[in-house]
Amino acid sequence: MEYIIEGLAKALELIFSLDREIYGIVGRSVRFALTATLLAALAGVPLGFVIGSKSFKGKPAVITLLNTLMALPTVVVGLLGYAFLSRKAPLGFLDMIFSPHAVILGEFLLSLPVITNLTVSAVQAVDKRAYLTAQTLGASRWMVAWTVLMEARFALLAAIIAGFGRAVSEVGSAMMLGGNIRYYTRSMTTAIALEVSKGEFGFGLALGFFLLAVAFSINILFHYFQVKGR
Amino acid sequence: MGETEKSCQLELKEIAHRYDGKIVLTVDHLPIERGKIYALVGPNGAGKTTLLHIMSLILRPDQGHVFFEGERIGQDESQRTHARRSMTVVLQNPYLFNSTVRANIGYGLKARGVESAERERLIQEALEQVGLKGFEHRKARRLSGGEAQLVGLARGLVLKPSVLFLDEITANLDVKHVGQLEQVIMGINRDRGTTIVMTTHILSQASRLAHQVFSLFDGRIVPSGMYNLFEGKFWNNRQEQYFDTGRAQIHVARDIGEMERGYISVNPEDIIVAKERLQSSARNVFKGKITKIIEQDGSVQLEVQSEETFRVQITRLSFHEMGLTLGSQVFVIFKASSVHVL
Numbered sequence: 168m169e170y171i172i173e174g175l176a177k178a179l180e181l182i183f184s185l186d187r188e189i190y191g192i193v194g195r196s197v198r199f200a201l202t203a204t205l206l207a208a209l210a211g212v213p214l215g216f217v218i219g220s221k222s223f224k225g226k227p228a229v230i231t232l233l234n235t236l237m238a239l240p241t242v243v244v245g246l247l248g249y250a251f252l253s254r255k256a257p258l259g260f261l262d263m264i265f266s267p268h269a270v271i272l273g274e275f276l277l278s279l280p281v282i283t284n285l286t287v288s289a290v291q292a293v294d295k296r297a298y299l300t301a302q303t304l305g306a307s308r309w310m311v312a313w314t315v316l317m318e319a320r321f322a323l324l325a326a327i328i329a330g331f332g333r334a335v336s337e338v339g340s341a342m343m344l345g346g347n348i349r350y351y352t353r354s355m356t357t358a359i360a361l362e363v364s365k366g367e368f369g370f371g372l373a374l375g376f377f378l379l380a381v382a383f384s385i386n387i388l389f390h391y392f393q394v395k396g397r
Numbered sequence: 398m399g400e401t402e403k404s405c406q407l408e409l410k411e412i413a414h415r416y417d418g419k420i421v422l423t424v425d426h427l428p429i430e431r432g433k434i435y436a437l438v439g440p441n442g443a444g445k446t447t448l449l450h451i452m453s454l455i456l457r458p459d460q461g462h463v464f465f466e467g468e469r470i471g472q473d474e475s476q477r478t479h480a481r482r483s484m485t486v487v488l489q490n491p492y493l494f495n496s497t498v499r500a501n502i503g504y505g506l507k508a509r510g511v512e513s514a515e516r517e518r519l520i521q522e523a524l525e526q527v528g529l530k531g532f533e534h535r536k537a538r539r540l541s542g543g544e545a546q547l548v549g550l551a552r553g554l555v556l557k558p559s560v561l562f563l564d565e566i567t568a569n570l571d572v573k574h575v576g577q578l579e580q581v582i583m584g585i586n587r588d589r590g591t592t593i594v595m596t597t598h599i600l601s602q603a604s605r606l607a608h609q610v611f612s613l614f615d616g617r618i619v620p621s622g623m624y625n626l627f628e629g630k631f632w633n634n635r636q637e638q639y640f641d642t643g644r645a646q647i648h649v650a651r652d653i654g655e656m657e658r659g660y661i662s663v664n665p666e667d668i669i670v671a672k673e674r675l676q677s678s679a680r681n682v683f684k685g686k687i688t689k690i691i692e693q694d695g696s697v698q699l700e701v702q703s704e705e706t707f708r709v710q711i712t713r714l715s716f717h718e719m720g721l722t723l724g725s726q727v728f729v730i731f732k733a734s735s736v737h738v739l
Contacts, residue, residue, distance in 0.1 A: 296492035302455055303486035304505035304552065307478055314504075318495055 177369020203274035215286025236280035245343030265346035273340030278330035285326030412461035436603035439613035491549025624708030
C-alpha cells in the first residue's frame with residue numbers, strides 16, 4: 168500500500184511541477200494519434216461510405232473482415248509492420264523503422280478499420296430518402312455523397328473519436344515500430360510500460376492519469392455526438 | 398410535327414418495369430403536355446409512385462424510353478442530372494435534411510450554383526409563396542407534418558422547375574393545409590405555366606385540380622376512371638357469367654375463361670340512372686339511394702349507395718329534369734358489355 172501511496176505522491180508532484188518529460192510524452196502521443204486518426208479518417212470515411220451505400224458481391228464478407236480487423240491485436244500490427252519496415256525488409260529502404268512515421272503508420276492501421284466500420288454503420292443508418300431527395304433536387308453524385316455524409320455527421324464524428332481512442336491507447340505497435348526512443352518516439356503507453364518495468368511507478372502513474380484523462384474526454388465526446396445524432 | 402407533339406414536354410414509350418422479376422408497371426404510351434396538370438390515381442400498389450419515379454428520371458425503367466423536351470433520355474448520368482434539374486419531385490412525407498428550413502430550401506439552388514444573394518432572395522420568395530415567412534431559421538426536423546410538407550413544396554418551387562412531380566403530397570394533412578397546398582399548386586400552374594404531374598388517391602382532388610386524370614391499376618393505365626372499381630371472383634353457370642364482389646353480383650359479357658379472382662370497372666358514363674325499374678336489355682340493375690352529388694364541367698356525378706357504391710355521371714339537364722336530390726331512390730342500370738374486366 169505504501170508503494171502505491173508513494174507512487175501517487177510522485178505522480179502528482181510530476182504533474183503539478185509541469186515536468187517537461189511527462190508533458191513532452193503526452194504531447195507527442197496526442198500528436199501521433201491525431202495524425203494517424205486524421206489520415207485514417209481521410210481514407211476510412213470515403214471507404215466506409217462506398218461500402219455502406221453500395222450493393223456489391225461480397226459485401227457481407229467485407230463487413231465481417233472489418234469487424235475482425237477492429238479487434239486486431241496491436242502487437243500483430245507491430246509485428247507485420249516490423250516485417251515490412253525493418254532494415255532488411257522489403258520496405259526497409261524507406262528508413263521508417265523506429266521513427267515517428269512508423270508509429271503513426273501502426274496507429275493508422277489500427278484506427279482505419281474502426282473508422283471504416285463505424286462509417287459503414289453510420290451511412291447505413293441514414294434514411295434512404297436522403298439519397299432520393301438529393302437526387303430529385305438535382306444534386307450531382309458527389310453532392311449526393313456529401314449530403315449523406317453530412318446527414319450522418321454526428322455518427323461520423325463519433326467514429327473518428329473512436330479511431331483516435333484506438334490510436335492513442337495502443338502500445339504494441341508503437342513499441343515495436345517506434346522502439347520507444349526517448350524524446351523521439353516514446354509515447355504515453357510505451358513510457359508507462361518501460362518506467363514501471365524500471366520500478367519508476369510514480370512516473371508511470373502520472374502518465375496513466377493523463378491517459379485516463381484522454382480516454383475519459385474521448386468517451387464524453389463520443390457520448391455527446393451519439394446523443395446529438397439521435 | 399403535329400401540334401400535340403410540339404407541346405409534348407415529356408413522353409413515355411413502351412415502358413415496362415419489374416421488381417423481383419415481376420412486372421409492376423407497363424405503359425405503352427404516355428404523353429405529358431406542357432403547362433397542364435395531370436393526376437395519376439389508383440389504389441395502393443397500383444404503380445403510381447413507380448411511374449412518377451420513372452417520369453422524373455429517378456428510376457430507370459427495365460424497358461422502354463423516356464423523352465424529355467424531345468430528347469431521348471438514356472443511361473448517361475450527366476444527361477439525366479441535367480434533365481432532372483428542369484424537374485422537381487415533392488415526396489409524400491418529404492425527407493428534410495437535418496439542418497434549417499433555409500438550408501433545405503436552398504439545397505437545390507446550391508446544386509445549381511446559384512450565388513448566395515440570389516439564393517437568399519429566392520428562398521424568401523418561396524417561403525412567402527407557401528405561407529411560411531419567418532420560418533427560415535427553424536430546425537427542419539422540428540416542424541409539424543403540415544409545415545414539413547410545405548417546406549418540401551417550397552424546396553421544389555424555389556427551383557422554378559418546368560415540370561413538378563407531386564407524390565401524394567396532401568396525404569396525412571389536415572384540411573387547412575390541404576386547401577393551402579391545392580391553392581399553391583393551381584397558382585404555380587396558372588402563373589408560371591409549370592407542368593404538374595401528381596399522384597393522389599383522392600379522386601375528388603384529382604378531378605378538382607387536374608386537366609387530365611390517368612387511372613392506374615395493377616401497373617397499367619386503364620381506360621375507365623377508378624370509380625366503380627371492384628375486386629371479387631368470377632363464376633359462370635352455362636349461359637351467364639358473373640362477377641361476385643361479395644356484396645353484389647354483376648353480369649359480365651366477356652368470356653372469363655379460367656379466371657377466378659380479379660377486378661372489374663364500370664365507366665360512370667356508361668351507367669343509366671332511372672327513378673323506376675325499366676324493362677331493358679341491360680343485365681345489371683341495382684336499386685339504391687343517392688348519397689352524394691357533385692356538379693362539375695357541365696355534368697353531374699352521383700354516388701349511389703346500393704349493394705355496392707356506384708359512381709354515375711349524367712348531364713346537368715337530366716339531373717334537373719329528373720328532380721334528383723340527396724336521398725332519392727334510384728335504379729342504376731348498365732349492360733354486361735359495359736363491364737371492363739381488368
